[in-house]
Amino acid sequence: MPFTILKKRELVPTIHQVDVAAPRVAEKAMPGQFVILRIDECGERIPLTIADFDAADGTVTLIFQEIGKTTRQLASLGAGDSIADLAGPLGCASSIERFGTVVCVGGGVGIAPIFPIARGLMEAGNKVISIIGARSADILFWEERMEEASSELYVTTDDGTKGHHGFVTDIVQKVIESGEQVDRVIAIGPPVMMRAVAGVTKPFGVKTVVSLNPIMVDGTGMCGACRVLVGGVTKFACVDGPEFDAHEVDFTLLMSRLAMYLPEEKEALDYEAAAEPAV
Template identity: 85%
Template sequence: MSFTISKKHELVPTIHRIDVEALRLAEKAMPGQFVILRIDEHGERIPLTIADFDASAGTITLIFQEIGKTTRQLALLAAGDQITDFTGPLGRPSEIRGFGTVVCVGGGVGIAPIFPIARGMREAGNRVISVIGARSESILFWEDRMDEASSELYVATDDGTKGHHGFVTDIVQNILERGERIDRVIAIGPPVMMRAVAGVTKPFCVKTVVSLNPIMVDGTGMCGACRVLVGNETKFACVDGPEFDAHEVDFTLLMNRLAMYLPEEKEALERYEH
């Protein structure tokens, strides 16, 4: 069975949106879950978070950044093209219920997975304060959708081209220092950003959840590739996560394991581009 891409466009340079026809997945998908796809029978399996889902249209929306061979190859596909394997929804859904005031933080391509969580939190009756950030305005996307999903939205760019000149963590720190009660923080983005958010919220004792992105292969808890350390216990992000208590995550191990295959990844991309 193969899966058809119904829509495809580049949102901002190197970040693309694809909508894939997958009725069964679209009916079951929940915020926080992901799919594992393989473009063709020779391809590598890669995980991508479900950025949106539409059960009536039977589609799943993915947002991905061109980073290596497979994402570069995916970026070249167009509406009407087919993907060989499309497995999901995988992982545990985000815990969404009435917490009170929730801060949703999305950095870079992490804005995509934080969007359905912010929307779900708002629908569950929470006051949602969202903070999104990117290196520059030119690669910031879905500000409009995040605005709709949030009670308050703040933007940060590293170069100051939009919103606060600096990091999302500066804004999170300001929000916490305002002294109002914050019941939960959810942060999704590069590991270094998630680690920084965890560092900011810890002294305030605010429960903080991050979505981990270790290398995954089977997505079923069998291969061990996605092993992470949380509270000194080994967890498999594909079945036990991908969301975990940020104050318990060993981010150094996560980052070391993510960099494990850099020479092979570089070589695969060079061979592909050649």
């Protein structure tokens, strides 16, 4: 059964939001979970974290960045178009409890999945200190949404065009060193950012959770594509995660596995470019 795109817009250059009619997914979705979609019968399967969901409207919101052939193809679709398959919600939901004070960190496109987690943690009675970061102000999105979902919000940009000039880790460190009792940190973003956050919190012994984004195929624990090493033990991010203890994750292995298919991705993009009519 195809899934209809109800709304589609480019939030900032190369980052898009699609709202898809998927009532059964929306009904069961929880913060931290993801879907696997396939644009058409012959398409590649790609995992996307659920950025928002509305059970009453029967919609799920997905945010993605144009990186490879499939995400570019998805970006070219508009309202009224449809997606062949959308399987989910998959993965374990984020742990939403009354922890006390939680620092939520979202970097780049990771701002999207951190949003429902921050909102859930606020609703559960936590003090939520959110830190969102991007390379530059022009690719920062959902600041207002994050403001609503947080007790305090900090913005960072690598180039200083908005908020703190520097990295999200600078603020994580500042908050912890300010004497604030931080009970938990959750970080979602590029692996290098999540590793850096883990490096900051570890000496302070602050429980830190990251949401991993390895290559996935079936999303149900059968293919092994999403294997990650956590505390020396092999885990499948699709069924055991995607959230794991940041201090136990082998980020070097994660990053090398993520780079595994870059030559094939380049080949697919080159092939597509060659097939495009010259203008």
